[in-house]
Amino acid sequence: MTEKRWTWLIVALAAALLVFGAASCGGKKKSSSGGGTKVGLVSDTGGLDDKGFNQFSIVGFKRGVKDFGLSDRVYVSHTADDYLPNLTAAASDGNKLVIAVGFLLGPSVVTAADQYKDVKFAGVDQFYGGAGCKKAGTCTRPNVLGMDYPSEQSGYEAGVVAALMTKTGTVSSVGGKKLPSVDNWIAGFQQAVKDTKPGVKTLNAYSQDFEDIAKCKEIALDQIAHGSDVVFQVAGKCGLGALSAACDKGKIAIGVDVDQSGQGKCVIVSALKPLTTSVYGIIKTFKDGQFKGGTNKFYGVQQLPDAKLLTDFHGNVPQSVKDAVAKADKGLKDGSIKPPATLK
Incomplete structure (x- = not known):
């Protein structure tokens, strides 16, 4: 076989592997970077450039990853059916902390947390425990922290x-x-x-x-x-x-x-809503070894008296x-x- 044919075969094989790899991700489009302790974020639906909730949670996440020398991966939820697969993928990929963005991910976070008890989870706009938590599937777990915003x-x-x-x-x-x-x-x-x-x-x-x-x-x-x-x-x-x-x-x-x-x-x-600062704060808390599950953290004016409630x-x-x-x-x-x- 000529050198040219060998080159063509290698290129074709590489392309086939890329297609297989993309297919194996299913609905979980992923982006990753860094080389330190691994942390992951699972988005809500709406895209990463939604000009709001996902986008600015990720800004805080990425900033924390950079400042504290961590390795990160973002798991993109295209539909609600992606919530649990993305959370379990994030946990099984070796991320020590997984941040889930959005109220609707709450029950799936609990399911994933039960499966991966050595992984820490934090839920943006999620509250765990309280009346009705059994029916909602959002009762407290020792490795889950709720992030609640009195908006x-x-x-x-x-x-x-x-x-x-x-x-x-x-x-x-x-x-x-x-x-x-x-x-x-x-x-x-x-x-x-x-x-x-x-x-x-x-x-x-x-x-x-x-x-x-x-x-x-x-x-x-x-x-x-x-x-x-x-x-x-x-x-x-x-x-x-x-x-x-x-x-x-x-x-x-x-x-x-x-x-x-x-x-x-x-x-x-x-x-x-203090999305960027609160997500950054969770990354810092995790890095400092102070992360505590089994409870909820509140981000209102009583906790953040200097926070702005409106833009200019x-x-x-x-x-x-x-x-x-x-x-x-x-x-x-x-x-x-x-x-x-x-x-x-």
């Missing part, structure tokens, strides 16, 4: 803004799936509107989806048609459609989780609105304002 606090400040910025007297929220980690934002938002301007009407609807941008845009357009001129999105990547609808119609929008002002000039502020304002926002937000911020931090975490 009704940030939602409250968003509601103050909405109540004072509306000209029509109607504001709205677009939720993704009806989950506790969605409803707490909306409960705080609606309570603030009521406290700030009782006569303002609040609309709310769910897309039952965190990915389909068109669904949330349609909901927001319907709310705008019914008088809403301030739209608050709480629907992940899907919610980018709600922001788009507000901008298209010349209304006001409020982003969620991270600064989403880049989605359009109509996004005057975003309500924050963009566009023409009156000083009176900023002052009202500052007053609400003080009340949330001193405990005189306690917004509900659930909708009535």
Whole structure:
């Protein structure tokens, strides 16, 4: 056989191995780097560039990996069916810590934690234990830490803004799936509107989806048609459609989780969740040997008094609105304002 044919055979064999390797990953697209102790992260659906939840959790994860000399791998969930396979793959791959991003991964985290008792798990936007945990499949495990965010606090400040910025007297929220980690934002938002301007009407609807941008845009357009001129999105990547609808119609929008002002000039502020800093903190705790499972860690203003609940304002926002937000911020931090975490 000539040298040329040998070269062709080697290339063909390499290509075949690549195809086989890709097929063996199934729905678990993976990325990896580093050479130290192994840590993994399992994403929620919506993609790694969702401009919110996944993306900024991964920013904190990657930053921690770099700063503490760890080796990392990200396991991408394309559908909910990928949750458990990705978690078990992360544990079996030798990761000593696995971070699961998203409320819906909770039951799968418990299942994986029972199978891999020597692996530590942390769940972003997950709470373990409490009434109903057996039915939900989210009772505490000694190797699992819940990361809980009382987002009704940030939602409250968003509601103050909405109540004072509306000209029509109607504001709205677009939720993704009806989950506790969605409803707490909306409960705080609606309570603030009521406290700030009782006569303002609040609309709310769910897309039952965190990915389909068109669904949330349609909901927001319907709310705008019914008088809403301030739209608050709480629907992940899907919610980018709600922001788009507000901008298209010349209304006001409020982003969620991270600064989403880049989605359009109509996004005057975003309500924050400390995703990047909290995930980074878990990596540090693990590196320092201080990780403790069997409990939940909370990331509210009582635990993080210096944390910002809203981004800086963009566009023409009156000083009176900023002052009202500052007053609400003080009340949330001193405990005189306690917004509900659930909708009535």
